[in-house]
Amino acid sequence: MKNRILFINPPSDYFIHIPMGTFGLSDYLNRTGFKSMILNLSLYEANDLGKHLDQCINDFSPSYVGIMLHWQESIEGFIWTGEYIKKKYNDIKIVCGGFTAGYFGENLLKKFRFLDVLIKGDPEKPLELLLEGEDYQNIPNIIYRSKNEIFSNRITYYIDESTLSNISFCNLDLLFDYDKYISLLEKGLGFPLFVGRGCVNNCSYCGGSSKSYRLHSERTKPVFRSFDSIMSDLKKLDKYTNKVYICYDLNRDFIKGLFREIINDKNLKNKFILNYGAWALLDEEFLVLYKDAFCFSANRRPVIELSPEVFDDDVRKQIKGSNNYYSIDELIENINLINSIFDKNIYISLYFSRYHEGIDTFMKIRREIADIYKLKNEILMSNKLNVVIRYDHLSTDVGSTYWEKYISNPYDVDTLVSGFKVIKTHQYHSFPYNNICLFIPEKIKFEEILKSEKIIFLLR
Ligand code: SF4
Incomplete structure (x- = not known):
């Protein structure tokens, strides 16, 4: 057999x-x-x-x-x-x-x-x-x-665009109990649409960055699927779900091109709700294409995710690099633009996280907490009720710059296994973590971490 x-x-x-x-x-x-x-x-x-x-x-x-x-x-x-x-x-x-x-x-x-x-x-x-x-x-x-x-053995095989475009990434019949999976995805952001592999950016906290790709996959450049192949997957998905998620915003022109193709296809235009994980701010042309290609209404609002990660503009530039940099002022302008184009029939999720290099003293973390909650308040007071701000623990991605720089014995899997246990059993800290957050800057003392977490808990 x-x-x-x-x-x-x-x-x-x-x-x-x-x-x-x-x-x-x-x-x-x-x-x-x-x-x-x-x-x-x-x-x-x-x-x-x-x-x-x-x-x-x-x-x-x-x-x-x-x-x-x-x-x-x-x-x-x-x-x-x-x-x-x-x-x-x-x-x-x-x-x-x-x-x-x-x-x-x-x-x-x-x-x-x-x-x-x-x-x-x-x-x-x-x-x-x-x-x-x-x-x-x-x-x-x-x-x-x-x-x-x-x-x-040596790493000599890298998938090419044509092979990647000739396979389907949504044949749900291959999954046991796919209906259970789909119903859970539909409660969240929807079925993730596969667009490509690899990244050219180097966000310090990310295990999918260009540097990390070299470490875990020896991949040096991204590879994309063709428009036809992504559209053919959408047509297949239609029988399972109409809620999809894209979080591969590496090449904005590529995504705009895909949206144009969808608009020109009468079987796909306005068929799906698309939730979008944006890696940078969104321009007007992108937003208009998004609105024309996908469906949205007051009852079925899509979600746009933006991840400034930290409030401090200088630290953001340091940890995300300059390719996708934007200031908090530009972020707020962008929220206004998104809201004006979608007439607020969209949710906007802003993701901030802790802990980061650069926010490495108690004074700095206290400043961050104050600024993030002030922003939350301002957004609420300006009646932007469709904007949600999250401020979670950052997952320390294996293979990220943070992992390599700040975690001792980074290449030993026991480091991950024991770190995981420490978080789950509250071995060091009594507060609950939202993620596997193994990196906390050394300069922040034990009592200061507890104090910061307490402030956040109370503000919540
Ligand atoms: S977080 Fe940064 S490095 Fe990671 S995939 Fe997104 S853009 Fe690339």
């Missing part, structure tokens, strides 16, 4: 989202003749995980499972899933991939005996070769275990 692979998104208290590339990967393998399905363990209650996993393995009979270790928040679920499968189904080979897996690489195989193969970087061709039964030593982009030794 031909090899077949079950992709598993591990259970997580933080995310229900399947990394977008999983759908494309599964579709690619099915097209090349290898059966592949996806199981999202984040959809189920903790007590039922074993039951769902057993049922899928028994029904689908995979010879390989691929555990997605993309988000760092999946680390505990990754360990649980790998250990469970190895113990119960010793014949099944276990592969993993994703940003977090690629970053830790060999270290992950050393620490977790259940892992047989790790894919670093683009996984499509390497997995196809693996399922074909090719000798491990001839497969690019893999790190593998053989006779108790670990070997690393």
